[in-house]
Amino acid sequence: MPLDGKLPDIDTSVAHPARRYNYWLGGKDNFAADRESGDAIAAAFPGMVIAARENRKFLRRAVRFLAADAGLRQFLDVGTGIPTTPNLHEVAQDVDPSARVVYVDNDPIVLAHANALLTGTDQGVTTYVDADVRDPARILAEARETLDFDRPIGLTLLAIMHFVPDADGAHTHVAELVDALPPGSYLALTHATGDFIPPEVVAEMAKRDARSKSPVVDRDRAAFARFFDGLELVEPGIVTVARWREDTEDGDRPADETVSLYGAVARKP
Numbered sequence: 001m002p003l004d005g006k007l008p009d010i011d012t013s014v015a016h017p018a019r020r021y022n023y024w025l026g027g028k029d030n031f032a033a034d035r036e037s038g039d040a041i042a043a044a045f046p047g048m049v050i051a052a053r054e055n056r057k058f059l060r061r062a063v064r065f066l067a068a069d070a071g072l073r074q075f076l077d078v079g080t081g082i083p084t085t086p087n088l089h090e091v092a093q094d095v096d097p098s099a100r101v102v103y104v105d106n107d108p109i110v111l112a113h114a115n116a117l118l119t120g121t122d123q124g125v126t127t128y129v130d131a132d133v134r135d136p137a138r139i140l141a142e143a144r145e146t147l148d149f150d151r152p153i154g155l156t157l158l159a160i161m162h163f164v165p166d167a168d169g170a171h172t173h174v175a176e177l178v179d180a181l182p183p184g185s186y187l188a189l190t191h192a193t194g195d196f197i198p199p200e201v202v203a204e205m206a207k208r209d210a211r212s213k214s215p216v217v218d219r220d221r222a223a224f225a226r227f228f229d230g231l232e233l234v235e236p237g238i239v240t241v242a243r244w245r246e247d248t249e250d251g252d253r254p255a256d257e258t259v260s261l262y263g264a265v266a267r268k269p
């Protein structure tokens with residue numbers, strides 16, 4: 001059901017990342033400003049809708065890897081987004097119903113939909129924290145109420161850090177979250193990049209995104225890799241989200257220039 005006009009505390013005057021992403025994924029929880037911005041960016045970069053969907057497929061494969069192969073039973077997901085089936089807890093609890101998940105986002109529309117994220121199994125736990133990734137101390141304090149920081153945790157930061165510029169301390173905030181995790185924990189992170197797109201297309205996308213609430217900051221491979229400093233990348237290392245363990249995904253894999261999002265998973269030694 002379209003939400004237009006039903007949630008007065010939500011700012012509908014500019015595009016918001018959570019709602020525009022929901023539009024690209026084919027959801028209904030978005031407003032005119034989100035759709036206009038989403039269409040304008042997709043007109044400049046036709047791979048956008050495929051990229052958004054591939055990012056979501058990465059989430060499924062990465063969380064399944066973390067739960068089934070790495071044996072994790074606890075997850076801290078920052079920048080959760082509007083509920084989209086399957087949600088992270090559904091993937092993790094499909095492997096083990098006792099998995100515990102803390103979701104974090106700073107957008108009021110995600111908070112408004114949080115109940116749909118709190119539908120886990122009887123054996124597991126899911127909780128929601130309304131917080132900003134630029135406030136890691138608060139996120140960690142709240143997460144400690146649900147997760148045991150003496151046991152490995154999967155920290156997932158999927159398609160969020162490109163909304164945080166260097167001037168806001170993007171790498172420092174991620175490092176602070178990773179520092180708090182015990183050895184054997186993992187970081188999974190995906191991020192927009194201009195590395196595969198002609199510079200004039202990158203510039204046009206930035207122009208069309210400039211008025212949105214959080215304009216995207218593309219990062220190159222070296223800047224992306226810095227999020228994983230001190231961690232051990234698992235195979236296949238840093239690739240576009242569509243290429244990460246692509247053999248476990250059905251269907252044709254889109255080209256890197258279509259996807260334009262880096263993805264990687266790494267273990268904390």
Ligand SMILES: C[S@@+](CC[C@H](N)C(=O)[O-])C[C@H]1O[C@@H](n2cnc3c(N)ncnc32)[C@H](O)[C@@H]1O
Binds near residue numbers: 018059078157160
């Ligand atoms: C593109 S969506 C990605 C959703 C989901 N992680 C996924 O990959 O499918 C980005 C999410 O990050 C959230 N976000 C952006 N900046 C944030 C910040 N500074 N703190 C917390 N959440 C933020 C947005 O509200 C949005 O829900």
